[in-house]
Structure formats: C-alpha cells, structure tokens
Amino acid sequence: MNRFDLIVVGGGPGGIFTAITAAEKGLKVALLEKNKRIGNKILVAGSGKCNLTHTGKPKEFLDKYGMNGKFLKEAINKFSPEMLKTFFKENGLPLVLVEESGKYFPQTFSSLDVVALLKRKMENLGVKIVENIKIENVTKSEDEFIITTDKDTYISDNVALATGGKSYPGVGTTGDGYVMAKELGHKIVPPKPALTPVFVRDYMFEELSGISFQDVKVTVWRENKKVVEKRGPVLFTHTNFSGPGILDNSRYIENGSFLEINYVDKDFETLNREIIEEMNKDGKKTVKRVLNSYFLPDRFIRRVLSLAEISEELKLSELSKEKRENLVKMLSSNKMEVTKVGSFEMAMVTRGGVAIDEVNSKTMESKKVSGLYLVGEILDIDGDTGGYNIQAACSMGVLAAKSMKKKEMR
Numbered sequence: 001m002n003r004f005d006l007i008v009v010g011g012g013p014g015g016i017f018t019a020i021t022a023a024e025k026g027l028k029v030a031l032l033e034k035n036k037r038i039g040n041k042i043l044v045a046g047s048g049k050c051n052l053t054h055t056g057k058p059k060e061f062l063d064k065y066g067m068n069g070k071f072l073k074e075a076i077n078k079f080s081p082e083m084l085k086t087f088f089k090e091n092g093l094p095l096v097l098v099e100e101s102g103k104y105f106p107q108t109f110s111s112l113d114v115v116a117l118l119k120r121k122m123e124n125l126g127v128k129i130v131e132n133i134k135i136e137n138v139t140k141s142e143d144e145f146i147i148t149t150d151k152d153t154y155i156s157d158n159v160a161l162a163t164g165g166k167s168y169p170g171v172g173t174t175g176d177g178y179v180m181a182k183e184l185g186h187k188i189v190p191p192k193p194a195l196t197p198v199f200v201r202d203y204m205f206e207e208l209s210g211i212s213f214q215d216v217k218v219t220v221w222r223e224n225k226k227v228v229e230k231r232g233p234v235l236f237t238h239t240n241f242s243g244p245g246i247l248d249n250s251r252y253i254e255n256g257s258f259l260e261i262n263y264v265d266k267d268f269e270t271l272n273r274e275i276i277e278e279m280n281k282d283g284k285k286t287v288k289r290v291l292n293s294y295f296l297p298d299r300f301i302r303r304v305l306s307l308a309e310i311s312e313e314l315k316l317s318e319l320s321k322e323k324r325e326n327l328v329k330m331l332s333s334n335k336m337e338v339t340k341v342g343s344f345e346m347a348m349v350t351r352g353g354v355a356i357d358e359v360n361s362k363t364m365e366s367k368k369v370s371g372l373y374l375v376g377e378i379l380d381i382d383g384d385t386g387g388y389n390i391q392a393a394c395s396m397g398v399l400a401a402k403s404m405k406k407k408e409m410r
C-alpha cells in the first residue's frame, strides 16, 4: 500500500532536506521525482561544482532575496549556513570556502558527490525514493492527501510540494507545482525569469565578449527613478551583459527599465574634473594614456574611444568639451535601455510563484490546506547568485519537516 506520513514531490535540495529531516524524526517518507534521477539542478549548480552556500550571518542572508527576504527569517535561523556546513562535514563531505567570492563548495568541487551523499543519506534513513514518476495531481479528501501520478496513486497525511520553478526547463522544472498549488487554492504570482542576462538596445560590446569587470556599480532605473543599485562583477558576452552584478539585478527589471553601469567607480563630476586636471598638467598626454591609468582593459578602452569618436593618438589639449563629457558619461554612467531579460531557458531561477502571504513562514505550512507544505523555489522567493538559492531551499525543507507532526501526534 502506497501510504506514507509524508510525500515529498520533487527531488531538488528543498525536497531532499524535507525528506531527510522528516525521516530523522521518524516519519515514513516517500520522495517522488519525475526525472530519471534526483537532484538534476544540483548537478548543474555552480557549473557542476555546486556552490552550496555563502559566507555571512543569517541576518545578512535575508537581504539577498529581494523584497521577500524577511519571509526566510525562521527558515534560515532554524537551518543556518553554519548548520548546512556541519551537515555536510558530518556526512563526510566538508565544504570549502573560496575566499575571493565568499562561496562554499564541497571539498571535491563535484555536484555528483553532493547528490550521491544526499541519496545515500535518504536511503539510510529509510526514505522511499521513487524516480521517473510524474506527479499529476494532489487533492485532499477529509484528512488525507491523494497523490495521482503517471504510475501509482499515493496516500499521505502530509505533502511537501518542492517542484522548483520554471527556469531551466531542460532539467525538469517546468512549473508543474504552480498548477498543483493553484488547484489546492493557492494564489500564484506570475513567474518570470531571474538570475538571467540583460539585453539592451544597441549593445556596443559584442566584440569584447569575455571581458569582465570585477567590481562595478550597476543601477536599475524605471521612469527616471532609481529601482536598485548593487555592486558586483559584470561580464560582456556576444549579445548581452551577464555576470553576478547583472544577474542579481535582473529580478528588478521590467519593460521600460534602464541599466546603468559605472566602469570607473567615480561619478561624472569627479572623473570629468580629474581629466581636466590632467589636461592642465600635461596637455600633450594622449586621452588613451589617461584612461590606462584607471586600470581598464585595453580592448575596452579602444572600443570606448572608438564609440566616442576619439582617436587613440588624440592629445588631451585637443579634446573638445563635448567629446570629453560624452566619454566621461560613457565610463561613469553608461545608461542603456533594456530590451529584454534572458528567457526561462537561460535563467537560473524563477521569481514569482506561490504567493508567500498564504504560507506560514514559521512552519512553511499552507494557510489554506493543513498538512500541505511549500518548500523552495516554488515559492515567490529568489536569491542572488552565490549559494543563496540552495541554502534557502534546504533551510525551508528543514523548517517544514521540523514543523510536521505524525498523524497520531496531531
């Protein structure tokens, strides 16, 4: 008989940590995954190296999930980054810190090892793992859930929906959970791609593909109002801007947004003044030589000079006010109209999803259906790059399972 205390729908980090924690408490658990194997998104995470979490105190984490970060307070406190590190250490795969980025990876830098560990852990705890099974529908009749799949039917007292979002559909996340949650009475905030590259009108850097800036200021504008300003690495690709400084901002971008990049970390007035001072000191110096002193990539300087119609030999004394100001603007406040953000196929996470006001943040239980828990990216929560999304999914899973009760204990 397919009867369990808990059915977990979806074998990503959220579902897996729900299953492990519930089984540790003595619940009879089954985890159902539609792919041939669990953890497909863990396998692609961090380009196969699996960036599991980040440095920082739990309180600092909450700022990394946009407007909805506060919802995660209880979850991150109950299962903090420290606890996640301890979990992996105790289970034989310590995490190591990459200092420059603040990211934590398994010491083998292998996502495969992470998935193998989690699978082994679940098996040892007696979790029934069923792969290659698609959940089609979840209903509640009286006190129990009926889970209809493309194979058998399952019955349980608790259900955790951990089906992820809609991004990267190739790995199995096609938004199925939104339909199930909606049928159970939940509101869905329209899903949109996040952690995705940004395309602008008349992109000027296609020839500079591969060039990156380590730490620049990126601002998003809408209707002449500043929406957000963040610092981070920016990468030029053949067709768009990418890199964490762009990806982390993509959740704030809507139609009609403008993207502004400051490549020199100086405002217009300061850079303009510095160039004028340099011209007064030594007018024979070329404009290019002055730009070299700002430690910008040479190919970038050449491209910007060409866009500003300034020859590489032009001397400071020959630089017109108009051209100087145009150049300074390009370097300190390069403002471009956004035409689109990358599609769900390119996006690493989904913003939007099950509305958080209908879920109890202290337990992860639905406020609409008792015994139903919503865990991970299926919710309207998305984090910055750097391990914040896996950490959030695991923390939500642990909190949900800790809040669950066996039926006879209810």
Ligand SMILES: Cc1cc2nc3c(=O)[nH]c(=O)nc-3n(C[C@H](O)[C@H](O)[C@H](O)COP(=O)(O)OP(=O)(O)OC[C@H]3O[C@@H](n4cnc5c(N)ncnc54)[C@H](O)[C@@H]3O)c2cc1C
Pocket (backbone or CB within 6 Å): 009, 010, 011, 012, 013, 014, 015, 032, 033, 034, 035, 038, 039, 040, 041, 042, 044, 045, 046, 047, 050, 051, 052, 053, 133, 134, 135, 136, 162, 163, 164, 165, 167, 168, 171, 172, 173, 174, 176, 177, 347, 348, 349, 375, 376, 377, 378, 386, 387, 388, 389, 390, 391, 393
């Ligand atoms: C390329 C890429 C790289 C990433 N790198 C990182 C990183 O380094 N660090 C980080 O923190 N985050 C990273 N992320 C984001 C992170 O992987 C996700 O946010 C996280 O996996 C979400 O966990 P989850 O458990 O909520 O859902 P998921 O991991 O998406 O798991 C959901 C599971 O549910 C299954 N499922 C869906 N529908 C059904 C159904 N009907 N029946 C049965 N099963 C179903 C899916 O097949 C899937 O296995 C990355 C994402 C991508 C795409």
